Amino acid sequence: MSRKPIIAGNWKMNKNLKEVFAFMANIDGKLPSEDKVEVAVAAPAMYLVPLVHHRGKNPLKVSAENVYFENSGAFTGEISPAMLAAEGIEYAIIGHSERREYFHETDEDINKKAKALIAAGVTPILCCGETLETFEAGKTAEWVSGQIEAGLAGIDGKDVANMVIAYEPIWAIGTGKTATAEIADETCGVVRSTVEKLYGKEVSEAVRIQYGGSVKPETVEELMSKENIDGALVGGASLEADSFLALLKMY
Numbered sequence: 001m002s003r004k005p006i007i008a009g010n011w012k013m014n015k016n017l018k019e020v021f022a023f024m025a026n027i028d029g030k031l032p033s034e035d036k037v038e039v040a041v042a043a044p045a046m047y048l049v050p051l052v053h054h055r056g057k058n059p060l061k062v063s064a065e066n067v068y069f070e071n072s073g074a075f076t077g078e079i080s081p082a083m084l085a086a087e088g089i090e091y092a093i094i095g096h097s098e099r100r101e102y103f104h105e106t107d108e109d110i111n112k113k114a115k116a117l118i119a120a121g122v123t124p125i126l127c128c129g130e131t132l133e134t135f136e137a138g139k140t141a142e143w144v145s146g147q148i149e150a151g152l153a154g155i156d157g158k159d160v161a162n163m164v165i166a167y168e169p170i171w172a173i174g175t176g177k178t179a180t181a182e183i184a185d186e187t188c189g190v191v192r193s194t195v196e197k198l199y200g201k202e203v204s205e206a207v208r209i210q211y212g213g214s215v216k217p218e219t220v221e222e223l224m225s226k227e228n229i230d231g232a233l234v235g236g237a238s239l240e241a242d243s244f245l246a247l248l249k250m251y
């Protein structure tokens with residue numbers, strides 16, 4: 001089964017609107033064909049609608065960095081899956097390690113977000129990944145499969161097949177330490193086997209699994225050549241248009 005790779009930038013809490021427009025102007029007409037790779041940027045909530053309105057004919061998908069699991073109501077400060085869907089936003093990252101750590105999001109919250117996104121027609125990018133301590137203790141596989149089982153609980157196989165899962169070792173995020181392509185592939189393989197155990201081969205062969213953690217233009221090609229890696233979730237190297245385009249050069 002051939003899975004279309006998905007390279008997604010994660011801008012985190014960076015850029016002002018002028019910089020967002022400058023980025024868009026600098027990538028205009030330069031993205032690879034959608035037949036080869038899907039390209040997305042995850043941006044702060046206030047830039048999502050401007051991105052959708054200014055992408056023009058560029059094959060650029062837009063992703064939220066977070067979402068709440070209710071569709072409306074008295075939840076001051078939150079944005080909902082229904083709001084994202086109504087504005088044509090295709091993806092939402094859920095369970096990023098920064099959300100888990102600084103905002104105390106649990107596997108249960110993340111599972112509710114995944115279900116709410118799917119119901120609204122927005123594709124979740126479900127993040128998982130271990131700390132350095134867990135990695136050094138040799139417990140990565142156990143940890144990551146636990147996060148995947150909890151994150152996917154109660155979700156139908158047909159929906160899981162369309163999801164994106166991002167394996168992001170916490171020790172590699174923003175540290176400049178990319179996991180070796182072998183380690184990244186091995187753990188993305190653990191994610192795939194966990195999906196297979198839960199849903200069978202057809203779903204596990206369809207789900208796309210990204211690697212994330214200090215991916216750079218110099219490391220992306222080797223990572224993407226691995227069997228179980230179907231794309232990348234990229235923070236730092238996605239911020240500048242030149243470096244973002246360099247990540248896509250192989251396509």
Ligand code: PEP
Nearest residue numbers: 173174212213214235236
């Ligand atoms: C991320 O934010 O998901 C990430 C992987 O960041 P970086 O590429 O900067 O490590």
